[in-house]
Amino acid sequence: DAGITQSPRHKVTETGTPVTLRCHQTENHRYMYWYRQDPGHGLRLIHYSYGVKDTDKGEVSDGYSVSRSKTEDFLLTLESATSSQTSVYFCAISETGNSYNSPLHFGNGTRLTVT
Amino acid sequence: AQSVTQLDSQVPVFEEAPVELRCNYSSSVSVYLFWYVQYPNQGLQLLLKYLSGSTLVESINGFEAEFNKSQTSFHLRKPSVHISDTAEYFCAVSEGTDKLIFGTGTRLQVFP
Numbered sequence: 001d002a003g004i005t006q007s008p009r010h011k012v013t014e015t016g017t018p019v020t021l022r023c024h025q026t027e028n029h030r031y032m033y034w035y036r037q038d039p040g041h042g043l044r045l046i047h048y049s050y051g052v053k054d055t056d057k058g059e060v061s062d063g064y065s066v067s068r069s070k071t072e073d074f075l076l077t078l079e080s081a082t083s084s085q086t087s088v089y090f091c092a093i094s095e096t097g098n099s100y101n102s103p104l105h106f107g108n109g110t111r112l113t114v115t
Numbered sequence: 116a117q118s119v120t121q122l123d124s125q126v127p128v129f130e131e132a133p134v135e136l137r138c139n140y141s142s143s144v145s146v147y148l149f150w151y152v153q154y155p156n157q158g159l160q161l162l163l164k165y166l167s168g169s170t171l172v173e174s175i176n177g178f179e180a181e182f183n184k185s186q187t188s189f190h191l192r193k194p195s196v197h198i199s200d201t202a203e204y205f206c207a208v209s210e211g212t213d214k215l216i217f218g219t220g221t222r223l224q225v226f227p
Contacts (some may be wrong), residue, residue, distance in 0.1 A: 004158075040124075042205060042219040043159070058214075090158055099147050099209040100166055106158030 003027050004107035006091050012113045019078040021110050023091030025071075031097035032074040033104070034058075034066065036087040043090065049074055050097060081114045088112070117142040119208050119218035127224045130198055136191040136221045138180075138206030148189040149207040149215065150180055159205060165189060176200075201225045 003026030013019050023032060033048040035058075045058030047066040055066050063085060065077045078085055089110045096102040120139045128134045140146060147166050151159040163174040170182040180191045189206060206218040 040219055042121075043217040045214060048214070092158075099149070099215055103149070103161045103164065104151075104159070104215065106160070108156070108158050 004091060004093060004105060006089075006107040006110050008110060009108070010111045012115060013081050014115055015082060016080050019081050019112065019114075021076045021089055021091075021112070023074045023076070023107060025074075025091075025093050027093060027095075027105070028071060029093040029095045029105075030071075031094040031102075032068065033092040033094070034064075034074065034076045035090045035092060036060065036085075037090060037109070038087050046076065046089075078112075081112075083114050086112060086114045117146065117208055117210055117216050119206050119216055121206055121218035121221050123221050124219065125222045125224065127226065128196055129226050131195050133194050134192065134196050134200075134223065136204050136206075136223065138189045138191065138218060140187050140189065140206075140208045142187070142208060142210055144210050147209050148180075148182060149209075150174075150178070150189075150191050151205045151207060151217075153203045153205065153220075155202070162191075162204070196223070196225050198225050198227060 005024045007022045034046040035043040044060045049055045049068040067075045091107040092104040094102045118141045149164045150162040152162045153159045163172050165172050165182045173179045178193045203220045203222045205220045207215045209215045
């Protein structure tokens with residue numbers, strides 16, 4: 001298994017509070033991604049990073065921000081959590097970001113509940 | 116814009132029966148196609164992929180998928196399923212070096 005650790009694995013928080021999820025990799029891969037998984041929607045890309053301090057938005061980025069100060073860590077922050085952000089969040093990594101020669105490897109997910 | 120459709124949200128099947136999980140995509144250019152599997156409480160794992168060449172691709176655990184360009188499909192099949200195949204299966208597509216687009220998933224439930 002690719003060395004990807006997500007923390008925490010489970011979190012319950014209240015509406016309006018900030019929340020930060022962490023993804024740590026030991027593979028030294030350049031690309032890192034944050035997805036959310038919801039029934040009926042599959043996986044949707046929130047943000048991704050193509051290097052230290054280099055990030056870009058995905059298809060559902062509103063209400064989320066990210067930071068990558070080191071190759072191995074990619075943080076996802078919900079600035080003011082809402083109930084619509086209750087979801088399972090997955091971090092993924094890719095060596096080159098090119099699906100032809102570098103498939104995505106996923107962490108085991110963080111289940112976030114916003115009450 | 117590319118998109119992926121998995122028509123079946125759930126597929127129940129008895130052990131040792133054959134199964135087909137359907138995937139259709141829309142794209143006007145050449146694509147790469149993937150099937151990922153998610154076992155309970157885990158992340159997704161790559162099951163198999165079509166990049167070019169032979170339209171029939173196989174996985175190490177007996178699944179196969181066939182790329183059909185005229186039908187824009189990439190259906191996943193297994194001739195005889197096991198209880199351990201119970202999982203959610205995601206089809207995904209990318210255009211060239213673009214990011215992956217995932218389908219909504221099909222939950223395969225294998226009964227004894």
